[in-house]
Amino acid sequence: MPIIKIMPHPEYCPQGIEVSAPSGTSICEALLENGINIEHACDMSAACTTCHVVVREGFASLNDLDETEEDLLDRAWGLEPNSRLSCQAILAQKDLLVEIPKYSINHAKENH
Template sequence: MPTIKILPHPELCPQGTEVRAPAGTSVCEALLENGVAIEHACDMSCACTTCHVIVRDGFDSLGELDETEEDLLDRAWGLEPQSRLSCQAILSQQDITIEIPRYTINHARENH
Protein backbone atom coordinates (compact mmCIF):
# COMPACT_ATOMS: atom_id res chain seq x y z
CA MET A 1 0.00 0.00 0.00
CA PRO A 2 1.65 3.26 -1.10
CA THR A 3 2.28 6.20 1.20
CA ILE A 4 1.46 9.81 0.34
CA LYS A 5 3.72 12.28 2.11
CA ILE A 6 2.02 15.68 2.35
CA LEU A 7 4.36 18.61 2.84
CA PRO A 8 3.31 21.19 5.46
CA HIS A 9 0.35 23.39 4.50
CA PRO A 10 -0.53 26.29 6.84
CA GLU A 11 -4.24 25.40 7.08
CA LEU A 12 -4.76 21.78 6.04
CA CYS A 13 -1.81 20.10 7.80
CA PRO A 14 0.62 22.59 9.37
CA GLN A 15 3.12 19.90 10.37
CA GLY A 16 2.77 17.88 7.19
CA THR A 17 1.66 14.28 7.42
CA GLU A 18 1.75 10.88 5.75
CA VAL A 19 -1.23 8.76 4.75
CA ARG A 20 -1.52 5.30 3.23
CA ALA A 21 -4.05 4.25 0.64
CA PRO A 22 -4.55 1.29 -1.69
CA ALA A 23 -3.23 1.46 -5.23
CA GLY A 24 -6.04 2.53 -7.57
CA THR A 25 -7.26 5.24 -5.18
CA SER A 26 -7.17 8.88 -6.25
CA VAL A 27 -4.91 11.16 -4.25
CA CYS A 28 -7.95 13.33 -3.41
CA GLU A 29 -9.91 10.37 -2.02
CA ALA A 30 -6.92 9.23 0.01
CA LEU A 31 -6.44 12.67 1.55
CA LEU A 32 -10.11 13.09 2.41
CA GLU A 33 -10.38 9.59 3.90
CA ASN A 34 -7.42 10.39 6.15
CA GLY A 35 -8.59 13.74 7.49
CA VAL A 36 -6.80 16.12 5.10
CA ALA A 37 -9.63 18.42 3.98
CA ILE A 38 -8.39 19.30 0.49
CA GLU A 39 -10.85 21.37 -1.52
CA HIS A 40 -12.81 19.54 -4.21
CA ALA A 41 -15.54 21.91 -5.32
CA CYS A 42 -16.69 19.73 -8.24
CA ASP A 43 -16.97 16.59 -6.09
CA MET A 44 -14.05 14.98 -7.93
CA SER A 45 -15.61 15.13 -11.40
CA CYS A 46 -12.62 16.84 -13.08
CA ALA A 47 -14.52 20.10 -13.61
CA CYS A 48 -12.48 22.56 -11.50
CA THR A 49 -8.96 22.97 -10.16
CA THR A 50 -9.54 23.26 -6.41
CA CYS A 51 -7.87 19.90 -5.68
CA HIS A 52 -4.66 20.89 -7.50
CA VAL A 53 -1.48 19.43 -5.99
CA ILE A 54 2.17 19.54 -6.97
CA VAL A 55 3.82 16.11 -7.02
CA ARG A 56 7.32 16.61 -5.64
CA ASP A 57 8.28 12.93 -5.84
CA GLY A 58 6.70 10.01 -7.70
CA PHE A 59 5.01 12.00 -10.49
CA ASP A 60 5.69 9.36 -13.14
CA SER A 61 4.09 6.62 -11.05
CA LEU A 62 0.63 8.22 -11.25
CA GLY A 63 -1.84 7.46 -14.03
CA GLU A 64 -1.44 9.56 -17.16
CA LEU A 65 -3.02 12.97 -17.59
CA ASP A 66 -5.88 13.10 -20.03
CA GLU A 67 -6.76 16.08 -22.20
CA THR A 68 -9.50 17.35 -19.85
CA GLU A 69 -7.14 17.42 -16.88
CA GLU A 70 -4.42 19.13 -18.91
CA ASP A 71 -6.87 21.84 -20.04
CA LEU A 72 -8.11 22.45 -16.50
CA LEU A 73 -4.62 22.61 -15.04
CA ASP A 74 -3.96 25.66 -17.20
CA ARG A 75 -6.35 27.53 -14.85
CA ALA A 76 -4.80 26.31 -11.59
CA TRP A 77 -3.16 28.78 -9.22
CA GLY A 78 0.59 28.17 -8.93
CA LEU A 79 0.79 25.73 -11.84
CA GLU A 80 4.09 23.84 -12.13
CA PRO A 81 5.30 21.12 -14.53
CA GLN A 82 4.61 18.49 -11.83
CA SER A 83 1.03 19.68 -11.15
CA ARG A 84 -1.91 17.29 -11.08
CA LEU A 85 -5.56 17.41 -10.11
CA SER A 86 -5.62 15.12 -7.10
CA CYS A 87 -9.04 13.76 -8.10
CA GLN A 88 -7.50 12.44 -11.32
CA ALA A 89 -4.10 11.33 -9.98
CA ILE A 90 -4.44 7.59 -9.34
CA LEU A 91 -1.97 5.89 -7.02
CA SER A 92 0.14 2.98 -8.18
CA GLN A 93 2.33 0.93 -5.84
CA GLN A 94 4.93 3.72 -5.50
CA ASP A 95 5.08 6.23 -2.64
CA ILE A 96 4.64 9.88 -3.59
CA THR A 97 5.28 13.28 -2.02
CA ILE A 98 2.87 16.15 -2.68
CA GLU A 99 2.53 19.82 -1.91
CA ILE A 100 -0.90 21.39 -1.65
CA PRO A 101 -0.71 24.96 -2.99
CA ARG A 102 -1.58 27.67 -0.51
CA TYR A 103 -4.33 29.10 -2.73
CA THR A 104 -6.97 27.89 -5.17
CA ILE A 105 -9.04 29.76 -7.74
CA ASN A 106 -12.02 29.69 -5.34
CA HIS A 107 -12.87 32.93 -3.57
CA ALA A 108 -14.53 30.99 -0.75
CA ARG A 109 -13.74 27.56 0.60
CA GLU A 110 -16.39 24.89 0.03
CA ASN A 111 -17.72 23.05 3.09
CA HIS A 112 -17.46 19.37 2.18
Protein backbone atom coordinates in the same frame (compact mmCIF):
# COMPACT_ATOMS: atom_id res chain seq x y z
CA MET B 1 0.17 0.12 -0.18
CA PRO B 2 1.81 3.38 -1.31
CA ILE B 3 2.52 6.14 1.19
CA ILE B 4 1.71 9.76 0.41
CA LYS B 5 3.86 12.22 2.31
CA ILE B 6 2.12 15.60 2.45
CA MET B 7 4.39 18.60 2.89
CA PRO B 8 3.40 21.06 5.63
CA HIS B 9 0.47 23.32 4.70
CA PRO B 10 -0.76 26.01 7.12
CA GLU B 11 -4.45 25.09 6.74
CA TYR B 12 -4.61 21.38 5.97
CA CYS B 13 -1.67 19.84 7.85
CA PRO B 14 0.67 22.36 9.51
CA GLN B 15 3.22 19.70 10.50
CA GLY B 16 2.93 17.67 7.31
CA ILE B 17 1.67 14.10 7.45
CA GLU B 18 2.09 10.67 5.91
CA VAL B 19 -0.93 8.61 4.86
CA SER B 20 -1.28 5.31 3.05
CA ALA B 21 -3.90 4.31 0.54
CA PRO B 22 -4.49 1.38 -1.78
CA SER B 23 -3.31 1.50 -5.37
CA GLY B 24 -6.14 2.64 -7.64
CA THR B 25 -7.19 5.38 -5.22
CA SER B 26 -6.99 9.03 -6.26
CA ILE B 27 -4.76 11.34 -4.24
CA CYS B 28 -7.84 13.39 -3.35
CA GLU B 29 -9.72 10.35 -2.04
CA ALA B 30 -6.69 9.27 -0.02
CA LEU B 31 -6.35 12.69 1.58
CA LEU B 32 -10.04 12.99 2.41
CA GLU B 33 -10.18 9.47 3.85
CA ASN B 34 -7.31 10.41 6.15
CA GLY B 35 -8.82 13.65 7.48
CA ILE B 36 -7.03 16.09 5.18
CA ASN B 37 -9.94 18.15 3.90
CA ILE B 38 -8.46 19.37 0.64
CA GLU B 39 -10.80 21.50 -1.44
CA HIS B 40 -12.72 19.67 -4.13
CA ALA B 41 -15.47 22.06 -5.19
CA CYS B 42 -16.67 19.91 -8.10
CA ASP B 43 -16.91 16.75 -5.96
CA MET B 44 -14.02 15.14 -7.84
CA SER B 45 -15.63 15.32 -11.29
CA ALA B 46 -12.70 17.07 -13.02
CA ALA B 47 -14.63 20.30 -13.49
CA CYS B 48 -12.50 22.70 -11.41
CA THR B 49 -8.94 23.05 -10.12
CA THR B 50 -9.49 23.41 -6.39
CA CYS B 51 -7.83 20.05 -5.63
CA HIS B 52 -4.63 20.95 -7.52
CA VAL B 53 -1.46 19.50 -6.00
CA VAL B 54 2.20 19.45 -6.98
CA VAL B 55 3.74 15.98 -6.96
CA ARG B 56 7.35 16.51 -5.84
CA GLU B 57 8.32 12.81 -5.94
CA GLY B 58 6.66 9.85 -7.65
CA PHE B 59 4.99 11.83 -10.45
CA ALA B 60 5.88 9.28 -13.15
CA SER B 61 4.14 6.48 -11.26
CA LEU B 62 0.72 8.14 -11.56
CA ASN B 63 -1.72 7.51 -14.40
CA ASP B 64 -1.37 9.69 -17.50
CA LEU B 65 -3.12 13.04 -17.69
CA ASP B 66 -6.10 13.12 -20.01
CA GLU B 67 -7.06 16.10 -22.16
CA THR B 68 -9.67 17.40 -19.70
CA GLU B 69 -7.20 17.48 -16.83
CA GLU B 70 -4.53 19.14 -18.98
CA ASP B 71 -6.98 21.86 -20.02
CA LEU B 72 -8.11 22.50 -16.44
CA LEU B 73 -4.60 22.62 -15.06
CA ASP B 74 -3.90 25.62 -17.28
CA ARG B 75 -6.20 27.57 -14.94
CA ALA B 76 -4.70 26.34 -11.65
CA TRP B 77 -2.95 28.76 -9.33
CA GLY B 78 0.78 28.04 -9.05
CA LEU B 79 0.89 25.59 -11.95
CA GLU B 80 4.16 23.63 -12.24
CA PRO B 81 5.29 20.91 -14.67
CA ASN B 82 4.51 18.24 -12.06
CA SER B 83 1.04 19.58 -11.17
CA ARG B 84 -1.98 17.28 -11.07
CA LEU B 85 -5.61 17.50 -10.11
CA SER B 86 -5.61 15.26 -7.06
CA CYS B 87 -9.04 13.88 -8.00
CA GLN B 88 -7.64 12.56 -11.29
CA ALA B 89 -4.18 11.39 -10.13
CA ILE B 90 -4.47 7.66 -9.41
CA LEU B 91 -1.97 5.93 -7.14
CA ALA B 92 0.11 3.03 -8.41
CA GLN B 93 2.65 1.25 -6.18
CA LYS B 94 5.19 4.05 -5.67
CA ASP B 95 5.29 6.41 -2.68
CA LEU B 96 4.63 10.11 -3.33
CA LEU B 97 5.72 13.44 -1.93
CA VAL B 98 2.90 15.94 -2.46
CA GLU B 99 2.61 19.67 -1.90
CA ILE B 100 -0.79 21.34 -1.60
CA PRO B 101 -0.45 24.87 -3.04
CA LYS B 102 -1.11 27.77 -0.71
CA TYR B 103 -3.98 29.08 -2.82
CA SER B 104 -6.68 27.77 -5.12
CA ILE B 105 -9.12 29.53 -7.41
CA ASN B 106 -12.17 28.58 -5.34
CA HIS B 107 -14.00 31.88 -5.36
CA ALA B 108 -16.91 30.36 -3.42
CA LYS B 109 -14.80 29.45 -0.38
CA GLU B 110 -15.50 31.66 2.61
CA ASN B 111 -12.61 33.58 4.20
CA HIS B 112 -10.72 33.46 0.92
